[in-house]
Amino acid sequence: MVMHPRNRYISPPDFVALARRYPPLRPYVFLTHTGPSIDFKSPVAQRRLTEALLHIDFEINLSLPDNRLCPPVPNRLNYVLWIQDIVRETASEVATVRGIDIGTGASAIYPLLACRLEPAWQMISTDVDRVSLIYAQKNVERNNLSNRVRIMEVSPSGSMLRPLEEDTLSTYEFTMCNPPFYSSSEEAAQSAEAKEFIPNAVCTGAESEMITPGGEVTFVSRMFSESLQHRTRCRWYTSMLGKMASLPEIVGLLRDNLIDNYAIAEFVQGQTRRWAIAWSFGTRRLPDVHSRISNPTLQSIMPARTTLYQQLSTIPSLSLLSSTLNRVIMEIDDVSVTWDNRESCLVQATANTWSRSARRKKAASSSQACSYSKCSPVVLQCRIHCREGVSGSEEHKSADVHLEYQWVDGSERSVFESFVNHVNRRVCSVAVT
Numbered sequence: 001m002v003m004h005p006r007n008r009y010i011s012p013p014d015f016v017a018l019a020r021r022y023p024p025l026r027p028y029v030f031l032t033h034t035g036p037s038i039d040f041k042s043p044v045a046q047r048r049l050t051e052a053l054l055h056i057d058f059e060i061n062l063s064l065p066d067n068r069l070c071p072p073v074p075n076r077l078n079y080v081l082w083i084q085d086i087v088r089e090t091a092s093e094v095a096t097v098r099g100i101d102i103g104t105g106a107s108a109i110y111p112l113l114a115c116r117l118e119p120a121w122q123m124i125s126t127d128v129d130r131v132s133l134i135y136a137q138k139n140v141e142r143n144n145l146s147n148r149v150r151i152m153e154v155s156p157s158g159s160m161l162r163p164l165e166e167d168t169l170s171t172y173e174f175t176m177c178n179p180p181f182y183s184s185s186e187e188a189a190q191s192a193e194a195k196e197f198i199p200n201a202v203c204t205g206a207e208s209e210m211i212t213p214g215g216e217v218t219f220v221s222r223m224f225s226e227s228l229q230h231r232t233r234c235r236w237y238t239s240m241l242g243k244m245a246s247l248p249e250i251v252g253l254l255r256d257n258l259i260d261n262y263a264i265a266e267f268v269q270g271q272t273r274r275w276a277i278a279w280s281f282g283t284r285r286l287p288d289v290h291s292r293i294s295n296p297t298l299q300s301i302m303p304a305r306t307t308l309y310q311q312l313s314t315i316p317s318l319s320l321l322s323s324t325l326n327r328v329i330m331e332i333d334d335v336s337v338t339w340d341n342r343e344s345c346l347v348q349a350t351a352n353t354w355s356r357s358a359r360r361k362k363a364a365s366s367s368q369a370c371s372y373s374k375c376s377p378v379v380l381q382c383r384i385h386c387r388e389g390v391s392g393s394e395e396h397k398s399a400d401v402h403l404e405y406q407w408v409d410g411s412e413r414s415v416f417e418s419f420v421n422h423v424n425r426r427v428c429s430v431a432v433t
Helices: 017-020 023-028 045-058 073-090 108-115 132-143 162-166 185-190 215-233 246-256 295-302 318-330 358-366 413-433
Strands: 029-032 035-038 097-102 121-128 149-153 174-178 232-239 262-269 272-279 309-311 337-340 345-347 380-391 396-411
Touching: 017 023, 017 029, 017 035, 017 045, 023 162, 023 358, 023 396, 029 073, 029 121, 035 174, 035 232, 045 073, 045 108, 073 097, 073 108, 073 174, 073 232, 073 272, 097 132, 097 246, 108 121, 108 132, 121 162, 121 309, 132 337, 149 413, 162 318, 162 396, 174 215, 185 246, 215 232, 215 262, 215 272, 246 262, 246 295, 318 380, 318 413, 380 413
Parallel strands: 097 121, 097 174, 121 149, 174 232
Antiparallel strands: 029 035, 232 272, 262 272, 309 396, 337 345, 345 380, 380 396
């Protein structure tokens, strides 16, 4: 992901236009051989730019101390939009979305952006630093979000997920975090990562914002250990990461604990590259577009695909494919289907009745014919799309159809794959006859 497709900063900001609309930025805009720019080595210029973007594009008024991180808006927005995607895919039935921001910083930029983008979201934002907490509270109040954003002080040695400990009745849809990246001041000084739009941009963060014993891997590993206690009290636990090398270690930790429901994202803004990790103890599954990235270096740690395809060269049209698919699904016991339109449907199964072992058991004993819908929970939700594409050379183009299966819900991947294989076989068989 170069930038999130909904990020309004896919094109670089127009600094001249920004300065016209936000006069405090004007003294820091100058012309270069490539066009207008600002001095990214100037902490004041960076603050004015962040203030301008938030004020003009989100109606957010920000106040920051000189000795705390000044958040670059485009990169932070990438993370919020990814969280928004996750929530939209897996929490559509929730009226009020609750989130936790771990280490909100003086800006409280994540809850401010999240609440501006989503009117139904509420946030609890934590931090260990008194100065940051004071400014975060002021920023929440000056943007009239006190009824939706709560600022909470936590102890460095205490629980990261304190909101889950204090309120045992509420459930949350997500956590988010921009952890301290470095394990020491020496590592931070040597790093070339302190840049956003161009190399060598100045970084103004306090030590508590930049450094933690063991670095970000230890920080996120501790968060994961706490998530094991709360599990489905929060649907998705997420964190930003500053180093690609941290991902294999954290994914290894997830896999060691048999967590297969996780997602990886990559955010790029200018010269800066960041990554994010998310994991869930629930059964709702994310589409590949939100959970996998194409970086070849990281393919071995990607989560398994949740979208599968089947080409069907023997079926000439979408209408025949959809009617054939409906006939095949209706033949399967304890499976219901809801068609959104003629080419897309949601399938729900209360038991695996299509596998060979299930059919053998049913044939061997009539007692297996009990209503699975009454004695079993849902074991699979799968959305199926009938698609049409064009293949071949310019002279010999032809339309071909295929099925696209999106795993929506379920705890066992083997059930999803066996369902896909069964439907593919039956569709091909029925189409031939």
